[in-house]
Amino acid sequence: MQYRGKAHKFGNDVNTDYIISGKYKFKTLDMKELAKHVMEDLDPDFYSKVSQGDLIVAGSNFGCGSSREQAPLAIKYANVGAVLAKSFARIFYRNCINTGLPVVECDTDLIAAGDELEVDLAKGVIRNITAGIEIPVKPLPGVMIKILNDGGLAPHFRKYGGFNFD
Amino acid sequence: MGQTIIEKILSSHSGQESRANDIVVARVDLVMGQDGTSPLAIRAFEDMGGAEVFSREKVAFVIDHSSPSPIEGVSRLHKLMREFSREKGFRMYDIGEGVCHQLIPESGMVGPGSLVIGADSHTCTYGALNAFSTGVGSTDLAGGMISGRMWFKVPDTFKFVCNGTLPPGVYSKDLILYLIGDVTADGATYMSAEYTGEAVSALTMEGRFTMANMAIEMGAKAGLMEADEKTFRWLERYTDKKFIPASADKDAVYARVKEYDVSGLAPQVARPHRVDNVCPVDEVAGTPIQQAVIGTCTNGRLEDLRIAADIIRGRKVHRDVRLIVAPSSKTVYLDAMREGIIQDLVEAGAAVVTPGCGPCVGTHNGVPADGENVISTANRNFKGRMGNSNAFIYLASPATVAASALTGRISDPREFVK
CATH class of the missing domain: 3.30.499.10 (Aconitase, domain 3)
Known part of the structure; x- marks a missing residue:
């Protein structure tokens, strides 16, 4: 899985209300509609600024707050390729793996807003093309790699009929 | 081990x-x-x-x-x-x-x-x-x-x-x-x-x-x-x-x-827009509020309503404040009715809404207007949480919220607790 795009930078503790506000998420299962409001409270123009495969780059504790799976889905449907952060909140992190939104833990201080990035998940490396550096990535737990490789938790269940990590 | x-x-x-x-x-x-x-x-x-x-x-x-x-x-x-x-x-x-x-x-x-x-x-x-x-x-x-x-x-x-x-x-x-x-x-x-x-x-x-x-x-x-x-x-x-x-x-x-050691602890308030932006109540005392909320999965239980009613009973909610009360369950609601708590709160000027999440998550039951301050017993005060990104949410105990609803300003409940 490879993604190439521009970095959109955010700070620490970006919560799921900021990713997709409760006032929208209860109304619909239409993720394309929800995607238009993604990150709206932090950057009202975010949705229109994103090009296919661009990357959200944030500080620590990204995705803290609620368990809403609409958060990773709205990011995914806004055409964001992956989220890079120093650390993630745990429910959000699981939701990303389950729904197939790539999340990468790395030192995001090495990335500036607008930097051109190339993310190679298979090789576990990020290339900051603008800065001319490679950034190492913290590997995922084996269980999560298995779920991601199956395409998310739903395909995993279709394949095995339940959890199968052997 | x-x-x-x-x-x-x-x-x-x-x-x-x-x-x-x-x-x-x-x-x-x-x-x-x-x-x-x-x-x-x-x-x-x-x-x-x-x-x-x-x-x-x-x-x-x-x-x-x-x-x-x-x-x-x-x-x-x-x-x-x-x-x-x-x-x-x-x-x-x-x-x-x-x-x-x-x-x-x-x-x-x-x-x-x-x-x-x-x-x-x-x-x-x-x-x-x-x-x-x-x-x-x-x-x-x-x-x-x-x-x-x-x-x-x-x-x-x-x-x-x-x-x-x-x-x-x-x-x-x-x-x-x-x-x-x-x-x-x-x-x-x-x-x-x-x-x-x-x-x-x-x-x-x-x-x-x-x-x-x-x-x-x-x-x-x-x-x-x-x-x-x-x-x-x-x-x-x-x-x-x-x-x-x-x-x-x-x-x-x-x-x-x-x-x-909790013996010297003062009432605490989380200021907008972060739950960990916490200070003792006296640092924000006097901040005007337009809405007060008692309820949610954090503090909508019988004891919470009782603590609020003990402060509010016989007084009136400040004329510039909307006090919204959401009992956390039907059982809590019925218990509170039997104790006369609901009567006391409503007589003082509270609006009681359906048992549930109340206005906490911005879907209904009291979305604040631009520039308004809310004091709530909920657990989150993120920007936009209650449905308006231009409102400000303070989190506190039912006692602090009740005391603030009476004065129209964030207030130390210890002045009201006998």
């Missing part, structure tokens, strides 16, 4: 001795979804090829976040939940029953040593009953509904030892806000919080639920307490089921331990 509470519960439910950082697949005793998360879980259930739920007695849906429905989009999703739960034959709590984190403890389905997953981040609330209960997303929920199992990374444990006695006018909400302010919003990320010490033992069950509820606000996966006499006495009203509590071994291994 001994085990922490969460290591014990994950051991008993996975059938293997579990230690921090192990990956286990564990049996779950209850799977719960609410109206913000269940519709996506139904879609995931179908996507996974699910036919039936693993146990009709161990799955529950609750309509509480937008309840009753304020718009047709929500109505469609509620209908989907009603039809799905009827077809699969499991329990659904419809509008007016209350907020999931009060209803599930009242259901008697959860007790000491239980393992629960819920598609709501405040599922950690049942840690007050010595249950490992944690929030998951909709897809995990669907997996749990089908298989009755869930995978977990066994978390490290952060032990909070709270010594001393809370002074009058200072409550468990003030204590948990103080702890969150101290360790910050990611201070316990991926850890299990264990609350212990004489100040925790001295709390009522209601007070304990408040502390467990807010464990997620420091990133924790669980907020656990030991079961004691109070736990079992509280449960007696709702079930005669026998539970096997999990208690931490003396030589359990903790990743972090912090000790606090």
Whole structure:
């Protein structure tokens, strides 16, 4: 899985209300509609600024707050390729793996807003093309790699009929 | 080497001795979804090829976040939940029953040593009953509904030892806000919080639920307490089921331990727009407020309403303030009516709304206007949380909210508590 795009930078503790506000998420299962409001409270123009495969780059504790799976889905449907952060909140992190939104833990201080990035998940490396550096990535737990490789938790269940990590 | 509470519960439910950082697949005793998360879980259930739920007695849906429905989009999703739960034959709590984190403890389905997953981040609330209960997303929920199992990374444990006695006018909400302010919003990320010490033992069950509820606000996966006499006495009203509590071994291994003396604690307030932006009430006292909220899964229980009514009784809510009260369940509502609490609050000028989440999550029941300040007993004050990004939310105890509703300004409740 490879993604190439521009970095959109955010700070620490970006919560799921900021990713997709409760006032929208209860109304619909239409993720394309929800995607238009993604990150709206932090950057009202975010949705229109994103090009296919661009990357959200944030500080620590990204995705803290609620368990809403609409958060990773709205990011995914806004055409964001992956989220890079120093650390993630745990429910959000699981939701990303389950729904197939790539999340990468790395030192995001090495990335500036607008930097051109190339993310190679298979090789576990990020290339900051603008800065001319490679950034190492913290590997995922084996269980999560298995779920991601199956395409998310739903395909995993279709394949095995339940959890199968052997 | 001994085990922490969460290591014990994950051991008993996975059938293997579990230690921090192990990956286990564990049996779950209850799977719960609410109206913000269940519709996506139904879609995931179908996507996974699910036919039936693993146990009709161990799955529950609750309509509480937008309840009753304020718009047709929500109505469609509620209908989907009603039809799905009827077809699969499991329990659904419809509008007016209350907020999931009060209803599930009242259901008697959860007790000491239980393992629960819920598609709501405040599922950690049942840690007050010595249950490992944690929030998951909709897809995990669907997996749990089908298989009755869930995978977990066994978390490290952060032990909070709270010594001393809370002074009058200072409550468990003030204590948990103080702890969150101290360790910050990611201070316990991926850890299990264990609350212990004489100040925790001295709390009522209601007070304990408040502390467990807010464990997620420091990133924790669980907020656990030991079961004691109070736990079992509280449960007696709702079930005669026998539970096997999990208690931490003396030589359990903790990743972090912090000790606090609560005897000098003042009422605490979390300022906009972060739950860990906490200060003693006197630093923000005098800030004008336009709306006050008493309720939610954090502080909508009988004791909370009683504390508020004791301050408000015989007085009037300030003319510039809307006071909104949301009892956390029908049972709480009825108990409060019997005690005359509802009468007192309404006579003072409160608007009582349907038992449920109330205005906490910005869907209905009191969206603030631009530039307005709200003081609330809820657990989150993120920008836009209550439906308006241009409003400001302060979090506090029911006593502080009640006192502020009377004066129209953030006020120290100790001036009102006899």
